Amino acid sequence: MKQMPFVEAKPVADKKLALFAPVPAPWRSSAHPLYLNDFAACRNVESGAVFIIASGLSAKSFPLEKFAHVPMITMNGSISMFMNTDIKPSFYACTDRSFSKQQPDLFNYAMAVSQRVALWEDHAQSSHARPTGQLYPLSKAPKPSWIDVALGRSKELVTDHPLIAFRKRSIGFSKDMSQGFFDARTVAYLAIQLAFHVGFSKVFLVGVDLDEKSGRFYETKDSINSPCGLDQHYYTRILPSFELMSKKVIGDDFMVYNLSDISKIPASVIPRISVAQVEAMLHQ
Structure with missing residues (x-):
């Protein structure tokens, strides 16, 4: 991707915030400037x-290096x-x-090797690790008003019925991350919105089990584990978000497939496929 030139710098918490600039800083030092890129x-x-x-x-059973x-x-x-791996x-x-x-070791490794990173700006500012790739600050998408929907505004923010007022935040899907993203209480849903934004048209989900009891594959009983609210939010935010995406976003130009055969997401919402089927699709 063509690098964007430096256009602005302003003091933020004794650092300089440079918009649209590549990150030159070593990843382990917070003494270096933090540069943010626009989505x-x-x-x-x-x-x-x-x-x-x-x-x-x-x-854990996915052959990562094979792909x-x-x-x-x-x-x-x-x-x-x-x-x-490389x-x-x-x-x-x-x-x-x-x-x-x-999980500082895992977070630091992610900052060191990822081509692009999406974090909350305050998290990026407070972290001692600086990404070697491009950093994009996250923001939540606003809930479009019924007037916006009626006039065809905010077409990139796909939402549920605009007149449903009992939700603090609407269920939705962002096709343009510069307008923010919709939080479904699982970061995997954010990742799908990222995939759409950058232009991918065929998405294969790995490890999107959404099973709170099974836990995360990288956590152990001796590690400091993050709280998990999958069960709490599954029927109120997670499943409705995937259902909206299935009905209003997925189509011939954007397909999503689930490789988890134990996923709580119904196959009627996100179709399931095997690794062998993925290989066949990639060779078409």
């Missing part, structure tokens, strides 16, 4: 297939699957501000 700079820069590597137990030639998006501690994630996403303290 518009990476819109539609990719194409074709992408794997999204999540943290469900089923991810090293295919771009990958990963998140949180799922980056551990990339250790001892694979550099196309995007790394983390919405858990405490993750860098709970």
Whole structure:
């Protein structure tokens, strides 16, 4: 992707915030400037297939290196699957501000090897690790008003019925991350929105089990584990978000497939396929 020139710098918490600039700083030092990129700079820069590597137990059986030639998006501690490989994630996403303290080695590794990183700006500012790739600050998408919907505004923010007022935040899907993303209470859903934004058209989900009882494959009983709210939010936010995506976003130009045979997402919402079927699709 063509590098964007430096256009602005302003003091932020004794550092300089440079917009649209590449990151020159060593990844382990917070003494260096933190540079933020606008999401518009990476819109539609990719194409074709992408794997999204999540943290469900089923991810452990996925032959990651077999598909090293295919771009990958990963998140949180799922980056551990990339250790001892030459694979550099196309995007790394983390919405858990405490993750860098709970799993510092994994977070630092993600900052060191990922081509692009999506974090909350305050998390990026407070972290001692600086990404060697491009950093994109996350923001939540606003809920479009019924007037916006009626007049055809905010077409890139696909939402549920605009007149449903009982939700604090609407269920939705962002096709343009510069307008923010919709939080479904699972970072895997953010990763799918990232995939759409950068231009991928065929998404393969790995480890999107959404089974709270099974836990995350990289956590152990001796590690500091992040709280999990999958069961709490499954029927109120997670499943409705995937259902909306299935009905209003997925189509001939954007397909999503689930490689987890133990996923809680119904096959009627996201079709399931095997690794062998993925291989066949990639060779078409």
